[in-house]
Structure formats: structure tokens, C-alpha cells
Amino acid sequence: MRDMRPPKTESTAEAVAVPVRSRLSLRRIEARHVRDYGIIAVTAVVFIALSLASSAFFSVGNLFNILYQNAPLAIMACATTLVVVAGNFDLSVGAMYAVAAISAAEMAVRLGPLAGILFGIVVGGFTGLINGLVVTRLRVNAFLATLATSLAFRGFAIAVTNGFLVEVRDPGFTGLGRDKIGPVPVSVIIAVVVILILQFVLSRTVFGRYIYAVGGNPGAASISGVRVSTIVLATFVIGGFAAGLAGVIDASSVASGDAQGGQAFALTAVAAVALGGTSIYGGIGSVWRTCIGVALFALITNGFNLLGVNPYYQDIAKGLLIIFAVALGAMVERREGR
Amino acid sequence: MDGVAGPIVEFRGIVKNYPGTRALDGVSMEITHGSVHGLVGANGAGKSTLGKVLGGATRPDDGRMFVEGRPVKFSGSRDALQHGIARVAQELALVPRLNVMQNVFLGVEPKRRGLVLRRKMRQLYDDLVGEYGFALSPYLEVGRMRLADQQKVEILRAVNRKARLIIMDEPTSSLTKDEVITLHEMIRHLNGKGTTVIYVSHFLDEVLAIADTVTVMRNGQVVRTSKATEETPASLVGGMFGCEAATECFDEKSAVTVETVVLEATDLCREKVVRNVSLAIRSGEIVGLAGLVGSGRSEVARAICGVDAIDGGTIKVDGVEQNFRFPRDAFRAGVAFVPESRKQDGLCMQLSLRENTTLPHLWSGIVSRAGVVQIRSERSKVESLLKSLSVEPPRPELTVESLSGGNQQKVVFGKCLFRQPRVLILDEPTRGVDVDSRANIHRLIQGLARQGVAILLISSDIEEVLGLSHRVLVMRGGEVVREFPADPSMGDVMNACFGLATSERECET
């Protein structure tokens, strides 16, 4: 009997006897479009502006340079997206990165470059597993859990190395971070592959769907047959592997493992996730969005450097951007009256 | 009573747009001072949206609103409250970690020098409950209470605001008959003291019983406003759907021919809420579980489905003993479950209809291959399911939170139909669903039974239970106390629910 509804019309003035719901034009730009796509527009504008403002910016060399410098961050931030979409938080990426870096370097010195690289990545995954277990088994809030483990991980890294750099000169080890295939750095290729895999996993697989469901409403997900803690655990492990990979790539490119490395990443990774528009409450977000968040940060850093702006202003600009992006999202929520 | 002649609230040309929908399309109406104003309409007609506009939860895009003749624009619920307007939301909005009393007094705690006076609060709470009914224990944590009790907390909270106008959006959707009576007494009492009530419900008899005036809405517009005495359920349905739709009537029950027992539960125990419950459901049989709220009906359902752990007892599906440790185990054994609270247990609000509908079935490979979701086939399958459930609008990519309450409920039901189960456990399957779609869901349930699905039906709507069930089990205090064959009289069942003379009102803990 719903079919008896009369055809839609745009005029409602005369439609009194038979109420008609008029369709809105979907073409109008609404606040939520700004929230969902504004970040892309901002990134594009910054890109164009930098191209105009600095002749050095828009060159193959510089663009590859940006990609090269940000490949480790992009890998970590994209993996952290899975953790955040599942409704958790990971503040320990920088520490996992450092543990992986020194593990790789120590092992490379002893057993050779390949063993070092693999060991570093596995250690990263193991630290992620620890995070996941603390969150799912001990039921510690992820924010506090990863804050605590990041202290412990970094302390461990410093204790093992006594705070010294672990140098590895073997070209088999440094190749990962320094070699190029044609003009493209190997690490950039690895990052692109990892990002594509993560994007695919989150958006297309059953596992990815479970991640959204767990972040959206763990109770409903559980009743629908999803094993919530297994999913959460898996996201932390993935985050750990990614941080491990990033740490190894960086150790390789500087030919040493540094227990103090990656300090800045702890917050930048999560910030890039939020800047991209992934909800820190879970259930909403995507990997490609995080890539845009990373790209915007990267452009600001690079552009400000090229233009010779004081680095302090970079951080101010980044901080303001995050606030702006998150506040915009909140405003749209309110306007839509939820 | 002020004895003011004019209306307490007047809407003039209110418009509210959501992306893709016009939820309110020029609504104009008046709410008379001190009246009970019924508001009816099909799912998605705009009733809740109108309530949200009046309650300050959302802002209209166009139109004007007057409270006692003065134009108002609310910036939030607090603002509306200051104008004496409180709202009992359809999707309950309580603080789960706080207890009953703290929720009821949230924001209006009795204070001296910034300190909450707990004893004073307790006394005020007792006075409130004494005056209006709904004797809930003040110290229970709200998040652990059943839906019906949460609904009562919401109502108490609104009443405690001493509002001049209370909007009740489907306040009885999970209350049983006796509680509805208590609520109606409460409304009359409020009414006697001059409080105006806007009463939204899909139970048309209830609306006609309590309301002075009734407004019928359709597609975001007002169809008509008339005196309750001039309307009948049939005339309201006519207005709601624009044609003579059927009012409540149940198809003839199919005979249960097969004797094979599909679901068998023996001596189920869980703490004190489920005590030695045994039941067997045959293929094609619909077994109703009746009882007051708190009698353990939902707990039995949750125990069978592996949501709550059991302390003792066995569950067999098709004769095979099962150990359901998680809902996932039950789902894989063919036991599907519609939980009573769609917001808490049923849906992921920010996910799409498509993603919600297939969530329990991704493992089975109907819409996935090698762990990859086949989105295109998923979308078309979900779309046809949504149409068969008359979900409005049937667009798989919408987020669930953008649907009206009744349409959300249809999605919860749809989740269980996406792949035919062996056993279907329904806890309030039609909560908040309009008359027409309800009849549709009833037909679907009966159709499933005819195909041999074993069904356990729980509903606070006793007519629904009696109308559909081949057998009715009555629960009281966690035990099955009586069993009736098909079509018992409602009086008998109600008596059994109450337990002859002694009426065990729950919540005395």
C-alpha cells in the first residue's frame, strides 16, 4: 500500500489533501559535505598554493622527497586507522617503532641483514600483541594501556642499547631504506603496497567489516556473532607490525637503530588519522582518509621548510588544523540534530 | 491550572530537512493547554522529528513555534526545559553508568553550596515515586536494567522536571499491559495538575483511550487533528496510510504437522533470573513466552542464544547438544536472535543498512568469497530484503541512524531473515513498528513457521503473542509456571502472569 503514494512533486503549496514529501535536490552543498570532503579540498589548495609560492616545490625530486620522508609515517598512520576504527587508540606507535628499529639493528649485526629486517618487523608485531592483550584481556582502556606500554617499550629499547646508536653498515641492510627502483625509493613502493593492502582489508573484507561493527557498537557486533576481542587484538597486532616495518625502514635508511627514535610519531600518527576524518570514537573512517591527513601534514612540513618559515609555526598550523577538522565534524553532528 | 484559553504550543509551517528527506513539510498545529494530545502516523511520518523540534534537540529549517503565544527558538534541550518542555525520547537517552535516582535528578540535583544532598534526593525520589507510581529501586545501575525499566526511568525523569508539557515518544513500546495502565494513571494525574502531554504511539487503542485530541501525520505533514471521541482505530489507520489499511488482524495459524523438535532447552538456569526453564519447540511451531516485565522472558532468550552465560542446563538444536559460549556459536548453529534493545544490542547506528543487515551472515559465504565481501551482490540482496520488510526508504547505503525508529526495528528483524535460520528467537520483534508494517512482519513470521522454522516469540504486546503462537508459556519469577495450548483467553494468560491473587510487582530489590 506504500505504492499508493502519489508521484513526487516539487510544489507543496497546493498539496494539502494528499500530503507529498518533496525530494530535496541532492546537489546542494551541505555542511556534511564540507566535513567529508573539505580535507581533500584543503590539501589540494595547499598543494597548488605551494606550487605557486615556491619554484622548488613542484619538482619530481622534491615530490619524491616528500614521499620518501613520509613513507614510514604513512605506514604507521594507516595501520593505526584500523585500531581507531575498531574503537581504540594507540599512543605507542613511536615506541614500537624504536623497539623494532634497535631489534633489527642488533640482529642484523649478529645474524645478517635479512634476519635483522625480519626480526625487527616481528618484534613490532609482538609489541602490538602485548598492547592488544593488555586491552582485551586485562580490559585496560586503550589510551592508558598504550601510554603505559609505550613507556615500557621505550625503556626496554634504551636498556638494551644503553642509549647508544646501534650501527649497521651492511648495504644489504641499508638497501631497504636507501635503494631506488628507477626514480622511486624502495621504501615508497613498500609503503604504497602496504597502504593499498590496508585500504582493501578495511573496506572490502569481512574482517574489515567486523572492525567497523566493533567500533560502532561492540554489543551489537557481539550479538551478531562477531568475536569482539579477537578483532580488537588483531588490529593492535597489525598496528604493531606496521610500526615495526616503519622502524626497520628508518633504521635501514640511517644505517642504525636508535632507541630514542620515533618520538614524534606517537602523536603524529594518531593526529593524521583524526585529521583525515576518522572518528576517534570508532566505527567511522578509512585508510585513504588517513593518507590525506598524512599528505596534508607532509605538505605543511615541506612547504614551510622550503619557504623558510620557523618550524614552530608548522606545529601551530598543524595543531590548529586538527582542532578545526575535529570541531567541524562535531558541528555537523549537532546541526543534523543527533 | 492557569486557565489560559490559548494553546500552550503552536507550530506554524515547521519544516525540517535531512539529507535526502523532508522529515517535516510545513507542519502547523496547536496543542491545547492541559490536554493529552495523541500523535499518530506511519513509521517515518515525522512524529519523532516534531518532538525533537519542540524538545529543542534539533532546529527546524523553517517555520515558527510559539509557546503560550510567544515565539520561541530553542538552542538545545536545556533551553526547551527552561520553557517547561521535557521529552521522553524514543531511543532512550540515559546515562548508563549512573543509577536510577541519579538519572532522574540529573541536572536538577538538590544542592547546598555545590554539594549534592543525597538524603534529600532520596526523599524527593520516594515522594516522586509515591505520587506517580513506577516503584523502581533508586540504586540500580541504569545500564544493566531492562529496556522497560529504562523507559520508566526516562518517564520519571521527565515528570521530575516539573515540566508544563511532556512529550512522550512511544513511552509504552516495551511496557506490558499493567505498566501501561500505571503510565496512563500517571498521565491523568499529571493532567489533573495542569500538565500537557503529547503522546506518540503506534498502539491506536491506547492513544484513543488516553488522548483528548489526536493528530494524524503522514509524510511529514499533518493530515488532520480531531477529537479522540470522533476517531476509531480504523479511521486513524485510514488517515495514516491514506487508504483503508487493515487494522490488527492475524492470519489463521498454520497447523504444526511435524513432530520433530528443533530446539530443546532443559533445566536452564542463570543466577536467580532463570530457574530450571525447560522448553521444546517443534519445526514450524511458534511458541509465545508471556509474563510481566522482569519475569525472566528476555533472560531465557539471551541464555538460549549464548548472549548470557548459563549456570546449568542443556540446549539441543536438532537433537544435537550445543554449548553456546558466544552468540556467534548460536548463530552458526542456526539460532538467530532479535534482541529487544535495538540501540544497545541490535544495530551499529553509523553503519549502513547493508552493513548492518549482513553482519551476522558474513561468515557463511552468502555475500563473501575468501573473506572478501561481494558488495554488489550484497547490496542487491539487502535491497530486496528491505523492500519485503517495507523499510522506508529502502536504500541499502543509508546509515541506520537516519531511519525512523520503526524502520530501524525492521532492519533488526531483517538481520535475522537474511539467511533462513533453523530457530528464530524474537524479543519484541515489532517494537515501535506501525500497524501496517506490523501486520507485514506477522505475516513474515508465520511464513517462516510454515517453512519449518522453530520460533520463540517474546512480546510485551499480549495480543501479538496470542495472535501468533501455537502454544503460550507463562513465566513468573524466572520460572515457567503455566503452559496454554493455542488461543487461550487473554484473561487466563494475564492471571497466570500475575500469579492468581498475589501480584508480584517486580523491582523490589
Ligand SMILES: Nc1ncnc2c1ncn2[C@@H]1O[C@H](COP(=O)(O)OP(=O)(O)OP(=O)(O)O)[C@@H](O)[C@H]1O
Ligand atoms: N538524523 C537523520 N538523518 C536523516 N534522515 C532522518 C534523520 N532522522 C530522521 N530522518 C528521516 O526523517 C523522517 C521522519 O523520521 P521520524 O523519526 O520523525 O519518524 P517517526 O514518525 O518518528 O517514525 P517512527 O514511528 O518509526 O518512530 C524519516 O524519513 C527519517 O528517515
Ligand SMILES: [Mg+2]
Ligand atoms: Mg519515532
